[in-house]
Structures are given as C-alpha cells and as structure tokens.
Amino acid sequence: MLTAIALLLAQTAPADCSYDRAAMLTLDLRGFDQDTGGWRNLSMRGCEAQAADLIRDYRTANAVPPDRIGLLYWHEGQLRANLGETAAAIALFEKAYKTPEQDRGFGWNLYVDGSIAFLRRDRAALDTARDALAVVPRPTGLDLRGPDGKPIAIRWPMNLNVLDGFQRCWDQPYKTAYVCPPTVGTTPAAR
Template sequence: MTMFVSAIVMASLLVAAEDRDCSYDRTAMMALSQNEFDQNMSGGWRKLADAGCEREAADLIADWRTTHKSRSTTLYWHEGQMRASIGQYDAAIALFEKARKSESEDAGWGWNHYVDGTIAFLRGDKAALLAARTRLSLMPEPEGAKNAIDIHGNPVETVWPLNLDVLDSLISCWGKSYNEAYGCLGASKAD
C-alpha cells in the first residue's frame, strides 16, 4: 500500500514538474543589468525560481555570471541557494564559499557567520551550525542598520542580526532538506 501511495505521489510530482514553464528569453536576460537581473523580486532569475524552476534559475545565474564575467558574491550566493534547493549540496557549498565577504566588507555585519552556518547545515554538522548561530547572535547592531534602504531608496525594516532567523530555521528543522528547512520556522509560526 505504501509503495502504491509513493508511486502516486511521485507521479503527481512529475506531472507538476512537467506543467511548469521554465522557458525564458536568454537574450533579454543577458541584457539585464546585475541589479535588474538579481534584485527585481518578480523578474530576472527570480521569476524562474518562483515558478519552481530552481535548476533553470541556477543555470541562468551561472550563465549570466559567466557572460558578464561577474564575481558578485551576491550572485554566487543566489546560485548556491538554488543549487541547495535542488539537493546539489556540494555545488552549493563551493558557491557559498565564493560568497564570503572580505573582513573589511563584513566588519560588523556577520555575513560570514551566516555563510558558515549555512555551509554547516549542508554538511550535516550541527555543532558548527550552532556555533555560527551563536557568533551571529552576538553581533552588535552597527550604526546605520536601522536606516537601511532598498535599491530604490525605500526604507527597509530590518531585524537584527540579519539572517539569524534563517539559521534558527535550519536548526529548528534539522534533518530536513535545505529547501524544506530554509523557511520552515516561518511556516511553523503561521500554523
């Protein structure tokens, strides 16, 4: 009976995957500025990700980076997230390592602690994840963090430390896939 149910679930997932439209206009995507490609929350690579086309989104980010000879840590990070979402943990870890900030860029922000925690989760190292979470939680709020603005100059509400909620989610949902654990704390609050 369980095998039959699993076969039905798998078949429905395959049908759902086949129903997704993961096509895009490569020329138009490559013509976008990095800001338009990466930070437009309803365009660029995100449109593919929102449609459930994480693999295509990851490949598109890699293509855009290569075409534009970009070494953007943000693009490495976002490609890594897409790779982790589809279970390509080794590739995601390599990309996350490239997403680290220099000491001077990260001074006071704790980005690299977030990177450490995420990599620890993907490696299945809970002790390292907990240690990264502790380091991030102890970061004092830098001056100017309350006055954050988005790329359009609009005020952004921030919760300090940045990304602590994501590490908490990875901890709370330990043992699940990255895709499930990344947002499960927020999902459990809604339930």
C-alpha cells in the first residue's frame, strides 16, 4: 500500500525545473541546441515553458550566426506550440524559414509551411505542403551525420512523417499530432 502511494506521489510531483541559467547561456551553440545538456534537458524533464524561455534568452544573449539562428526560433516555436501558445509558435516558425539557397533540395520550408498550416487550422495548406514535400528527391551524395560524427539514417523526405501525422491527428493538439502514430494499413495516398 505504501509503495503504491509513493509511486502515485512520484508520478504527480511537479518536475524539478531548476537549472544554472548562467552556465546554459555560456554553452556553445551545438552544446546548447543539439546536446541533451542544453535546453533539451529541461524539456525532457517536462519543463517546456522554462526551456522555451531559455532558448529565447540564449538567442538574445549570444551572437548566433544568421544561418543558424533559425533552428533556435524553430525549437522555441515547437515548445510554444506544445504549450498551446499558438500565436507565439507561428511567429517563431515564420522566422525559421531558410533562404532558397540554404533549402535547395531539402524541403525545410515546405515542412515549415505545413507546420504553420496545422497551427492555423488550414487543412488545404497543410495538404499542399505535405504533397510538395513528398516529391522532394533525396540530394545526390547526401551524408547526414549525428553530433558524434557517425552516419544517421533518415527517412526521406525529412519531416514528411510529421506532416503525415498532422493529417492523421488533425483534431489533436500540436504536441499529440507531432508524434501521431501511423495507422495500420494506410499509406500516404490513402489519407
């Protein structure tokens, strides 16, 4: 009985959202954004609001290169969307677009378009972005590597699975739809 009560209390206890802000703000960009020692550590502990605020603070406290700042806007936007802060998420996503040269062959901007369409509840725009992303060919010689330098396997086109999830879980919040599991027996064409 006491074990059951202890387990229940542990599951309902608020997350420990404390962190060393000064140390976080001095991390290099890779350590802050791509490693679990930066904002992701807070997010994984259930501290999405604190993680979003930390990304905002990091962005303003550091000289982030223009070609890299979009990812910080994107990650803060995802956290804001998870929190139901739709208008803020859309505004941040709009700052995450890449130039046509940066996006050539990857379809990032189509992913951004589809994500914004989902948040705006514009099904036609989501479908258009998804269909355009689905036909982006894999760039010749693409060699994607993780933070450890090892090759990583990624389904192509990147992020198509997310837009497919938005379609399948259209009536769900962003946080749920973002990880919406595939329906058994369906294909993208059978939407």
